[in-house]
Amino acid sequence: MAEAHQAVAFQFTVTPDGIDLQLSREVLKHIYLSGVTSWKKRAIRFKNGVLTGVYPASPSSWLIVVIAIMSTMYARIDPSMGMIDRIKTSLPVSEFMTVQTQTVFSAILFATGLWLSFIFLLRYILKALLSYHGWIFESHGKMSFSTKVWLSLVKLLSGRRPLLFSFQASLPHLPVPSIDDTISRYLESVRPLLDDEQYKQMEIVANDFKKDPAPKLQKHLKLKSWWATNYVSDWWEEYIYLRGRDPIMVNSNFYTMDFLYVIPTHRQAARAANVVHAMLQYRRKLERGELTPLRALGIVPMCSFQYERMFNTTRIPGIETDFVQHLKDRKHLVVYHRGRFFKVWLYYGGRHLWPSELELQFQRILDDKSEPQPGEIKLPSLTAGNRVPWARARLKYFNEGVNRASLETIETAAFFLTLDDEAHGYDPENIRCLDLYAKSLLHGKCYDRWFDKSFTLIVYKNGKIGVNTEHSWADSPIIGHMWEYVLATDCFHLGYTAEGHCKGDINKSLAPPTRLQWDIPKAV
Structure with missing residues (x-):
């Protein structure tokens, strides 16, 4: 705590009559307030973590689903197609878990599972929509009908008042480009820098690379792309920035x-x-x-x-x-x-x-x-x-x-x-x-x-x-x-x-x- 470093909360002196203890109320007050602030910050982080974790749904939507499922049960309608009864039979019977309690608890479990499934479905659909990149290549000021429809769907599924990290779970993974596309782009980028003879030699090198090491490297990239949201970001940070031994002043900053x-x-x-x-x-x-x-x-x-x-x-x-x-x-x-x-x-x-x-x-x-x-x-x-x-x-x-x-x-x-x-x-x-x-x-x-x-x-x-x-x-x-x-x-x-x-x-x-x-x- 910052305030504890700026003053002494208590002092004691050993005397013939015993220990003379002197407390600083002001410093203790600051330490108390700092502790309260810290717990408030943790509570807010926890709340926002929950909001981000269930986005694009909200915690209140869980209550709506539970009430809806309970209402259908009282109307003698089973929307679970027997799943609530299966959950009920697997629960133990005791003095604390009566038959009625089992029924309510089973309905709540089913509603929670349904609610979570709905969240994952929304995220998957949003991730699929965000995998479309055609809007980037359209002319400025012009937008095709398909892109307008796409934007409307993204806006509809994005929910209301997102927090900073609300979309992280819905963002698509960075796709791995094909070998042919990578090589063709590379040759296109070096063509203005090489004469005809050098460019022919580069084509030979590129084709040799395409036959032997490229397929093996491509498998490793695809494997990494399955578990990493961005297969290149950690390598980019290390090899483009952190491994550079030249001054970062002017060259990087x-x-x-x-x-x-x-x-x-x-x-x-x-x-x-x-x-x-x-x-x-x-x-x-x-x-x-x-x-x-x-x-x-x-x-x-x-x-x-x-x-x-x-x-x-x-x-x-x-x-x-x-x-x-x-x-x-x-x-x-x-x-x-x-x-x-x-x-x-x-x-x-x-x-x-x-x-x-x-x-x-x-x-x-x-x-x-x-x-x-x-x-x-x-x-x-x-x-x-x-x-x-x-x-x-x-x-x-x-x-x-x-x-x-x-x-x-x-x-x-x-x-x-x-x-x-x-x-x-x-x-x-x-x-x-x-x-x-x-x-x-x-x-x-x-x-x-x-x-x-x-x-x-x-x-x-x-x-x-x-x-x-x-x-x-x-x-x-x-x-x-x-x-x-x-x-x-x-x-x-x-x-x-x-x-x-x-x-x-x-x-x-x-x-x-x-x-x-x-x-x-x-x-x-």
Whole structure:
């Protein structure tokens, strides 16, 4: 619990008269509230898990089916064609299980089985409908009658108010293309790159591949496609991203910009506070599965798997391959400013810090005049270079003591925040302004972003913001979905005072941010 780290709940002193125990009611109150919040979160996750598990039906539909079956029994109609009686005969008779109780219980079991069968039938039909891809290849603005009918059926079977993961069980598996199709597409893609002689040689190689190893490999792919929803995604993540030994900065990471013409406030701490609070609200919805899934044309659902690792995630370097470390609810944030690292708690009394409270914490960091420790200022550049030197340095110099504790604090944070000392954004008098803005978001000074984190939020001193995202855990639409929510919440829901500060009272009793400590040798 975050609050337990910021204060001591009780103290005791051994005296000649015995033990003098002193309790801190305030801290115990925070611990109690944090526990209540945790149980509420579990209850909501359980409820939403049930809603997702029975989608496109609803739990209330089970009650409707049970009532319908019971009504037919009282009308002396047997819709089960004898199955209720069979279930009844298999139940034991006792003082607690009378004949009437057996009948009711048997009817409930049959109704439950019928309800579950109906759910699986709906999912199978929806999965079959979603296997149709003809709508993708139709001309923009034009739609055939068959596609219109198909869209209507998908919309009808998609249910109402789906949660983020409601469609996961109904999505079709990625089909394995035929060998002939794969080879023809490959030859078509290399034809512009080869002269006639080279292309003929490539055709010979392709035909040889088609005769011998291709059929065996195709069997393995089909076997994997039967039990994996996407037979290529895990290989793609590992071999396209995680096994790459080149720098992920520029080569892999991508960036997202702020509004072009709008800056809601020029106060750096205030903008950072509102945006961080909006991100925490988004994370809460994400963890509970309450977000609306992305749907093409507003109807066709997209896979939501990549959302799971948006927060509390870090790419850990390795000698041969990296791996993605994802943790559950993290309650702190790491902030980088002028070469120094600060740990900021995100919870107080079992709730998120309000924007005004976050602004106070970030302003404390901006006002801190302390100097970076030796080697601290350019420490993030380790994440910007080749992966092997960073992996070896991590094993050798960050495996114990304060270095390990501080690195673990960074890698387990919800995300990384850089309070940048530069100003960027759109300037009509500077034709290179957007180039400079983009370059800053893409790589900065090469040592002021933690490129291994799932994303680094960058807040400039003029209030402009942006995000640098590590690519292996997700593609750009996922972070884009979050970014749209954050910008809208920041500007249109949270807002600012006339002076540009965050709205709300300031709680000055919050413990100040904590400096991370390092013992970095010259070899690093």
